[in-house]
Amino acid sequence: MINWDEMSNLHVIQKLKQILVRWFGVELFYANEHNRLPNSFLDKNYRFQNPFMKIQMGMNYGHEFLNSDVEKVNDSFQAHSSINYSFYDSFFPGIKGVGTRITLEGEHAGSIFAYPFLSEDLTSEEITELKQKLIECGSSELDANMAIQQVHRLNKSEKEYLRELVELVSQEIVTFHHEIEKREARILELNSELGTKYRYHSMIGKSKQMQQIYRLLEKISRSESTVLIQGENGTGKELVAKAIHYNSPRKDSVLLAQNCSAFNDNLLDSELFGHVKGAFTGAIKDKKGLFEMAHTGTLFLDEIGDTSLTMQVKLLRVLQEGTFLPVGASVPRKVNVRIMAATNKDLKQMISRGEFREDLYYRINVINVHLPSLRERKEDISILFEHFLEKKCAEMGAQTKSVSKKCLEKILDYPWPGNVRELENEIERIVVLAGDSKNITPDMLSSKITDFGSTPSAAAARGVRITGTLKEAMEELEELMIREGLRRCNYNKSKLAKELGISRAGLIMKVDKYALDKRSMERSRKEQESA
Ligand SMILES: Nc1ncnc2c1ncn2[C@@H]1O[C@H](COP(=O)(O)OP(=O)(O)OP(=O)(O)O)[C@@H](O)[C@H]1O
Ligand SMILES: [Mg+2]
Incomplete structure (x- = not known):
């Protein structure tokens, strides 16, 4: 009206x-x-x-x-x-x-x-x-x-x-x-457009990084390419795999997931590729592996960084040729499966250490989705908090709650090493603790959050000076890093200078300033011993 x-x-x-x-x-x-x-x-x-x-x-x-x-x-x-x-x-x-x-x-x-x-x-x-x-x-x-x-x-x-x-x-x-009316309809429309950008499938996040991920996922879903999903623990890798599958042309077929670190090689082999009757003791009949069961669907290989080199060779064959050999079988089988893999490990580093096959890496890393950690997208914390709070209250039949500004500040300060999963668990804990109270206040938070950054002991425990002038503190840290570094690098100054990102001449001057050369160090050690 x-x-x-x-x-x-x-x-x-x-x-x-x-x-x-x-x-x-x-x-x-x-x-x-x-x-x-x-x-x-x-x-x-x-x-x-x-x-x-x-x-x-x-x-x-x-x-x-x-x-x-x-x-x-x-x-x-x-x-x-x-x-x-x-x-x-x-x-x-x-x-x-x-x-x-x-x-x-x-x-x-x-x-x-x-x-x-x-x-x-x-x-x-x-x-x-x-x-x-x-x-x-x-x-x-x-x-x-x-x-x-x-x-x-x-x-x-x-x-x-x-x-x-x-x-x-x-x-x-x-x-x-x-x-x-038209203006209001447009505003509603814009809001709902924005609304979809605040979430994709069941992922929540309004940060720039998440918006980019949503756009990438939109494109990936339509393709058939293999996807490698990387990110720290609890950043939503599994959620991404589901979002891709359920938005893809394969959505009416299955999505099967296998945690590759859960089994030893033999069991994983049989899980993934199946076995024929009599292949080993206890193999009393033929068993279909996940690759076969996921035919026309998607297979999600979680924790791929935990597979052995032998397993990696087998995986490479499926990816290259679309064929695999069930345990004990002599004739390879063919399947049509889209592969997605996830890991929280740095596969590149593993390759350099010879722990991960480079050829497999390039086969799976056709499209790479890198999930940012929660501390890299702090602007998502409050909407994730609201989302989980609503969800947990509903699940537990608790009264709806709101969070105080002070509480939210504490939550934003905390680095969330366990990412979204840790946040979700924390909220579940809060909802239980809060009981009937309507407001969530800082005293309901875990001590790891309330204590973070507020007590000198946290910093002091790490040996970091937090009083005095900044110059003094910096010098103390500089001296400590060089002293430790020299010991670690066995007094190889060129190596340490490279690690510290300074010139060798610069390092020599600092070593001199703090009397950290090998001879002075030994002298002071002896002095300490005789005292
Ligand atoms: N963007 C998000 N929006 C909503 N919930 C999320 C988001 N990211 C993660 N979660 C939730 O956090 C929890 C962990 O997510 P998920 O299992 O996908 O992470 P992960 O990266 O596979 O973790 P891990 O490395 O430990 O296997 C799940 O309960 C998931 O629903
Ligand atoms: Mg996972």
Whole structure:
């Protein structure tokens, strides 16, 4: 329905109002879809511009008189669906007004009034009658005379002009109402567009990093390529695998997952590739492996960084040739499976240490999804918090809760080494602890969170100085790093300089400054021993 307050404040309506006052001396007002006058009219302090209105509304029943006019006009609108305006005689004899109706989608939405005016052919008897009525209703004779004098007397064409302007006001209101509706619909639409960006499948996150991931996942889902999902523990790797599968053309087929670190080589072999009857003791019948069961679907190899080199060779063969050999079988089988793999390990580093096959890495890393840690996208913490809070409260049948600002600050400060999973667990704990209380306050948080950064002991325990000047602290740290570094690198200054990212000459100067060369160190050790 029409937002009348908003309409009354529109510049164009204000302007038209001014014109109506200046040219015709009338007050412009509305009645809503229920034919009610604005509440402001009931307020004793409302300032009517028109002197006649001032007097009328100052009367005990002035408001009622106006209401009865409004009802009368609306009755005539109801009785004659084809008319859009009505010149009417008000409660006060000779005083007239004009009302126009507003219809939205065939429904009565309100009416606009311009009031009061007199006809130019008013006789002196009629004026006397009006004056008497005003006095009867509580006005003084002086006021009544003044008010009547100031009411404009309009001729026929002026009345027509007045009607046109009032109709214009109605039209403007309808137009603006539609504009506002469109604007609101657009806002809703934009919000829902934004809404989808706040989540993808069951992943939540509004950070730039997550938006990029959503866009990437959108593209990946449509392709058939192998995907490698990397990220720390609890960053949502499994969630990504599910999101990709369930948005892909394979969504109607299965998604099977295997945690590669859960089994030893033999068992994993049989899990993935199956075995034939008699392949080993206990293999009493043929068993289908996951590769076969995932035919036309997706197989998710979780913790792929934990597979042995022998297993890696077998996996490579499936990826290269689409064939595999069940344990104990002699004829390879063919499958059509999309592979996704995940790990929290640095596979590149593993390759350099000879622990992961480079050829397998390139086979699985066709598309790489790297999930950022929670501390790299702190802006997601509060919406994840809200999300889990709502979810956990609902799951546990607990009352909905809100989180205090102070509490949220603590949560944001904490580095969340266990990422989203740790956050989720923390919230579950909070919901249990909070019981019936509606507000979540810092005292309900785990001590690891409340203590983080706030107690000197945390920093001090790590041997970091936290008082004194910054220069002193930096020097202390510099000395400590060089001392430890020298020992670790067996006093190889070139190596340490490289590690520390400074020049060898720079390191030598610092070693000298802190008397950390081998000889001085040994001397001071001996001194300490003899003391
Ligand atoms: N972006 C996210 N939105 C909502 N929930 C998430 C999000 N990321 C992770 N989670 C939730 O956090 C938990 C851990 O996610 P998931 O198991 O996918 O992580 P992971 O990276 O596979 O962890 P791990 O390395 O330990 O296997 C799950 O309960 C998951 O629902
Ligand atoms: Mg996982």
